[in-house]
Amino acid sequence: MNTNIKSQPTIFVIFGGTGDLNARKLAPALYNLYLEGWLPEQFALIGTGRTKLSDDDFRERMLKDINEFSRSGEAKEDKWQGFVPNVYYQAADVQNADTYQEFANRIKQLEEEWKTEANVIYYLAVAPNFFPVIAENLSKAGLTTDVERTRIVIEKPFGHDLESAKELNKLLGCIFQEKQIYRIDHYLGKETVQNIMAFRFANAIMEPLWNRNNIEHVQISVTEQLGVGERTGYYDGSGALRDMIQNHLLQLLCIVAMEPPVNFTAEEVRDRKVDVLRAMRRFTPDSVRDSAVRGQYGPGWIEGEKVPGYREEPGANPESNTETFAAVKFFVDNWRWQGVPFYLRTGKRLHRSASIITIQFKDVPHSIFPPEMADTMRKNRLVISIQPEMSIRLQVQAKRPGVDMVLNTVDMVFDYKGTYVAQAPEAYETLLLDVMLGDQTLFMRADQVEEAWDLVMPILNAWQNRASQNFPNYSADSWGPEVAEALVAKDGFHWFTIPLSSKK
Numbered sequence: 001m002n003t004n005i006k007s008q009p010t011i012f013v014i015f016g017g018t019g020d021l022n023a024r025k026l027a028p029a030l031y032n033l034y035l036e037g038w039l040p041e042q043f044a045l046i047g048t049g050r051t052k053l054s055d056d057d058f059r060e061r062m063l064k065d066i067n068e069f070s071r072s073g074e075a076k077e078d079k080w081q082g083f084v085p086n087v088y089y090q091a092a093d094v095q096n097a098d099t100y101q102e103f104a105n106r107i108k109q110l111e112e113e114w115k116t117e118a119n120v121i122y123y124l125a126v127a128p129n130f131f132p133v134i135a136e137n138l139s140k141a142g143l144t145t146d147v148e149r150t151r152i153v154i155e156k157p158f159g160h161d162l163e164s165a166k167e168l169n170k171l172l173g174c175i176f177q178e179k180q181i182y183r184i185d186h187y188l189g190k191e192t193v194q195n196i197m198a199f200r201f202a203n204a205i206m207e208p209l210w211n212r213n214n215i216e217h218v219q220i221s222v223t224e225q226l227g228v229g230e231r232t233g234y235y236d237g238s239g240a241l242r243d244m245i246q247n248h249l250l251q252l253l254c255i256v257a258m259e260p261p262v263n264f265t266a267e268e269v270r271d272r273k274v275d276v277l278r279a280m281r282r283f284t285p286d287s288v289r290d291s292a293v294r295g296q297y298g299p300g301w302i303e304g305e306k307v308p309g310y311r312e313e314p315g316a317n318p319e320s321n322t323e324t325f326a327a328v329k330f331f332v333d334n335w336r337w338q339g340v341p342f343y344l345r346t347g348k349r350l351h352r353s354a355s356i357i358t359i360q361f362k363d364v365p366h367s368i369f370p371p372e373m374a375d376t377m378r379k380n381r382l383v384i385s386i387q388p389e390m391s392i393r394l395q396v397q398a399k400r401p402g403v404d405m406v407l408n409t410v411d412m413v414f415d416y417k418g419t420y421v422a423q424a425p426e427a428y429e430t431l432l433l434d435v436m437l438g439d440q441t442l443f444m445r446a447d448q449v450e451e452a453w454d455l456v457m458p459i460l461n462a463w464q465n466r467a468s469q470n471f472p473n474y475s476a477d478s479w480g481p482e483v484a485e486a487l488v489a490k491d492g493f494h495w496f497t498i499p500l501s502s503k504k
């Protein structure tokens with residue numbers, strides 16, 4: 001949510017500098033921020049990991065990663081030469097408290113060179129079991145005391161359940177103030193997700209429609225064509241509900257359902273979002289059975305290629321009970337949304353990859369058209385495509401050209417690619433810049449994370465206590481298990497087809 005100001009002199013310390021997240025997201029994002037002039041003149045990136053590398057080795061790896069993953073394509077020699085002197089590497093085991101003194105020395109040295117104090121951002125791109133030890137060791141080394149200049153960024157997953165999330169919040173809270181803690185949910189940095197707020201709160205015509213009087217139900221689908229692949233080690237202890245619904249999908253729901261904030265400040269926006277989570281109906285063991293379904297993919301074919309089932313993925317438990325698909329019906333019990341179902345679904349190895357929110361409006365109160373004119377007529381729909389297509393479509397009914405009166409559905413479309421020439425930034429670019437600027441609007445506050453865990457815990461507990469009897473229950477390249485269709489069909493609805501234009 002950056003403005004056009006640049007940040008103070010900044011040092012980024014990336015724990016997990018040799019890892020996949022830094023290679024694919026963080027390094028390209030920082031480089032693109034540099035290219036677009038967002039980085040301050042005095043800027044340094046210190047990558048760290050156990051791997052023994054010199055500064056030059058690390059710079060070379062980073063160049064390779066940027067060339068492969070940056071949205072701006074291969075780095076140009078002159079630009080790279082301008083950026084690379086700011087990049088350093090320090091080998092360190094995060095569990096060894098002594099090595100933190102070396103970070104302190106490096107930071108001090110840079111500040112002396114720059115003749116000014118710098119903001120220092122510790123980015124924890126490492127496995128979650130290291131979050132506590134890094135925070136504690138930073139604190140022991142005296143690196144966390146400046147509350148105005150020191151920030152910590154915590155990657156997903158934030159906790160494994162409500163209890164562990166509370167524990168982590170408590171530990172971080174003993175070392176940092178909340179204003180120093182940036183819990184990443186990268187979905188919130190996506191251009192199209194931020195635009196939902198603009199669409200809702202900068203257009204006067206939306207607000208009168210945005211409630212239970214006009215909206216019949218809401219669907220949020222985040223579907224992936226990819227399988228779990230090599231990541232079964234992580235995924236088997238997680239599953240679709242933890243990995244996607246507890247964070248990304250519930251955050252999307254919050255943006256759709258939130259009340260208008262008084263202003264566009266971090267605390268206001270986050271207060272209104274947490275209000276939604278608080279208002280969400282809690283599940284009982286019985287309502288879990290009626291409202292939540294799960295699936296696991298079996299083998300199949302995707303685009304002519306044979307793909308294994310989840311249990312046959314490398315390193316997978318052949319009897320795994322982990323869900324790779326989840327669909328849940330939620331209700332928000334407040335004046336605006338009483339009785340409006342929010343259906344959320346997510347899964348791997350589905351037919352297409354796409355993230356789409358569909359707002360289904362109610363039918364006209366009375367149709368003046370006879371059935372032969374109106375049999376193709378549909379209720380209005382607002383389709384917000386987050387990825388890969390970036391668009392907002394309002395589906396309305398119109399008269400088909402001709403001498404007869406026949407109605408059909410047409411789209412009024414706002415499409416990013418057709419409207420703007422500039423490339424949208426990657427979510428991590430937006431988020432890293434916001435951390436530098438000290439803007440927490442797009443980051444999860446402690447209470448948001450805990451409310452979201454509290455909401456899904458009854459489902460997690462029920463699923464853990466009751467192993468699924470029929471896994472795998474959907475084949476690769478399908479839209480998920482039949483039980484997911486039944487979840488919406490029993491309310492008289494169906495899952496909306498993901499538009500073909502969303503095909504990867």
Ligand code: NAP
Nearest residue numbers: 016017018019020021049050051093094125126127155156
């Ligand atoms: P990864 O590829 O396995 O990288 C792990 C990093 O941790 C490596 O740089 C590794 O460096 C370092 N590391 C491991 N043990 C260490 C130790 N004892 N001391 C110092 N460094 C140590 O993992 P990743 O995919 O980048 O994920 C990192 C975090 O980001 C995880 O929390 C993950 O859930 C989250 N995340 C990742 C993605 C993604 O796309 N990859 C997306 C969202 C969230 P050495 O091997 O050199 O020690």
